[in-house]
Amino acid sequence: MSNAIQEYITYLHDFRKISHNTEVSYKRDLKKAAEYFEEQNVPDITKATETNLNSYLLYLERDHMSPATVSRNIASLRSFYQYLLRVHRIEDDPSVSLKSPKVEKKVPEILTVEEVQKLLEQPNIQTDKGIRDETMLLLLYSTGIRVSELVNLKVEDLNLEVGYLTCRENGKERTIPLSAETEEKIRTYIESARTRLLKGRDSEYLFSNCSGSPMSRQGFWKILKSYSAAAGITKDITPHTLRHSFAAHMLKNGADIRNVQKMMGHADIATTQMYMRLM
Template sequence: MDKLIERFIHYLAVERGLSQNTLESYQRDLIAYTEFLKHSGVADINQTRRANIIAYLAQLQKLGRATSTISRNLASTRAFYNFLLRDGLIDGDPTSNLESPKIEKRLPQVLSVKDVEALLDSPDLTTGTGIRDKAMLELLYASGIRVTELVSLNVEDINLNMGFLKCYGKGAKERIIPLGAIALKMLNEYLNRSRNKLVRDPSEVSLFVNHHGQRLTRQGFWKIIKKYAKAANIKKEITPHTLRHSFATHLLENGADLRSVQEMLGHADISTTQIYTHITKSRLKEVYAKTHPRA
């Protein structure tokens, strides 16, 4: 089974062009699933029955896994069996007609404009890392790109003269995103005053680097944003995607059209972007309830 998983992951990487994070997610799900099969006495993937998969999903539920996690595990397993069936490695697909559990859509956490400003003003601009951090935070809020896209940027992906950045999202799809004056100013500051002090190898192409002079990781950025959220006294739970969610919501609240926001976020389906309209509606109701004399 391990070799089949490796073959499947290779297929996803080479033929589907999925990101490293997505590949790792598939791999984790399938390793956990096949371990369950082995403990259940199923040694051959061809011996799997629908009942085995239902039992696995039930175990995940018993362990208290979120509905979204269970649904993702089923999606990973279904994709795996589809691949095996397509390549003639199994006789039938035991996941066929299995329904995914319904996921309750939770609205993403969004910061107020005041909280965003406090967060963006937290870095110490007298230090090289402070300038770097300010540039990263301003860039995230200005563009709405994912954290993975942020840390994957190279110097050549930023065009300061034309005022845009180029990034590669899910499925290696390229998109061009305009940047505001403040983000451009901080990027210029970082490139001219800070990055050359952090980089040790002149051939390093990464835009944002850590104190070792190497590409900053998602985990590294996660620690950075948590530090500044604490410094800004932000009480809401903050995640690496919080600025992305805030970017989209604030654009819509200020009159941006949904299609433009979809394009900037890199959503393949506009229904994904529409969740932000629910946030703005919720906020309108909140404002109405607080301010209308007969609310």
């Protein structure tokens, strides 16, 4: 990988404090672009011209990349070249005239209350795994947190005496109240299944897999998919579907939109207002 790309990724990690997923995304996009330029006899991505970049975008479109993916790649390239300009690695920014394709915003799909209930009924709570899975599903749906926040939750992030959890990401934190049902499920999980799943190990993380290691995003995704199929839900469910469903159901039940915005961690209330259309 180009030294310039590695320096940029280090900058994002150490100084911008971006999320791990965003860091991986930038690294992947830039590495793919560098490989393309090398095939076009431009061995150094810092030497790419505006023509080279436009050629690369045409290549992505011919490769049937979605407008959203092309737009993300443009954002990665723009940020990279702006960094190079600031640190005087280049004299002109070749990405300055790049134009992103129009991305049609899709209305997110949500589950009905009945579908959520069916999903929550699937884990076998006679087993440690089932107790853990039910707790994770309910926690995700009842708080609207992101799956990355779910799997990175630490025991110290919970205040079960008062009934709330704290999410921390990118130097920001927000406090989210827990329902009585969710609080009870978490207590049951911690006092029983969690200890056995950890197999005697110490862990600061709330959820672990059956090997005692911290749960991964991919691991939870597979769990959700299996329970969705078992519940007979035909919608293409992702962890974000439960987050969307939480927001839509909260607003439908009369929750204040500002409170929902805070719980979701939305910087712009317009993002939260989108869920009004799903009611």
